[in-house]
Amino acid sequence: MPIVRPSKVAHVVYRTRRFDQMVRWYETVFQAQVQYRSPALAFLTFDEEHHRFAFVNMAVFQPNGSEEDRQGAIGVDHLGYSYPTLRDLLENYLEWKAQGIEPYWCIHHGITASLYYADPDGNQMEFQVDCLHSAAEASEFMATMFRLNPLGVEFDPREWLEQLRAGAAEETLLVRTTHEPVSPLRGALQKYLEAPV
Numbered sequence: 001m002p003i004v005r006p007s008k009v010a011h012v013v014y015r016t017r018r019f020d021q022m023v024r025w026y027e028t029v030f031q032a033q034v035q036y037r038s039p040a041l042a043f044l045t046f047d048e049e050h051h052r053f054a055f056v057n058m059a060v061f062q063p064n065g066s067e068e069d070r071q072g073a074i075g076v077d078h079l080g081y082s083y084p085t086l087r088d089l090l091e092n093y094l095e096w097k098a099q100g101i102e103p104y105w106c107i108h109h110g111i112t113a114s115l116y117y118a119d120p121d122g123n124q125m126e127f128q129v130d131c132l133h134s135a136a137e138a139s140e141f142m143a144t145m146f147r148l149n150p151l152g153v154e155f156d157p158r159e160w161l162e163q164l165r166a167g168a169a170e171e172t173l174l175v176r177t178t179h180e181p182v183s184p185l186r187g188a189l190q191k192y193l194e195a196p197v
């Protein structure tokens with residue numbers, strides 16, 4: 001029998017010692033709704049799925065523990081979430097910024113335009129918009145252009161939003177016409193990686 005592949009990615013569960021802060025952050029950033037909450041566990045969703053996130057309050061499960069943040073170089077680096085349009089993502093950027101939530105990396109990967117954020121525990125995530133019209137075009141871009149620049153070119157989300165609000169077409173920003181300068185790697189990996197990618 002062939003092995004059956006999963007039909008979708010369903011949810012992420014985080015262990016935390018900043019339980020209230022984490023739930024609030026996901027309510028704000030994802031406009032997520034709390035489906036169930038006790039002192040020990042919380043389940044949230046941002047769409048029709050019963051839960052997209054759960055948080056385990058380690059202060060309940062392991063009251064004597066002390067570590068607050070993600071530690072070490074091994075583990076998940078980030079999760080990626082797609083948004084329907086660049087305008088949606090950049091308008092969100094302003095809303096989040098008004099609440100003190102700022103990206104640590106704004107990068108045009110060529111295949112996606114992406115804003116990277118970290119939650120209060122330091123878990124990283126990428127909020128992205130696809131730049132190309134199909135998965136095939138994106139694969140072609142990776143096969144040909146990643147050699148020139150595997151990371152991407154940084155951009156100013158505020159400047160892009162102003163252009164869109166002034167009537168610029170998303171297409172003009174999403175199609176990456178310049179591949180320089182290659183952005184440094186930002187976020188948690190930065191401290192581990194000295195060599196070029």
Ligand SMILES: [Fe+2]
Pocket residue numbers: 078079080126
């Ligand atoms: Fe990513």
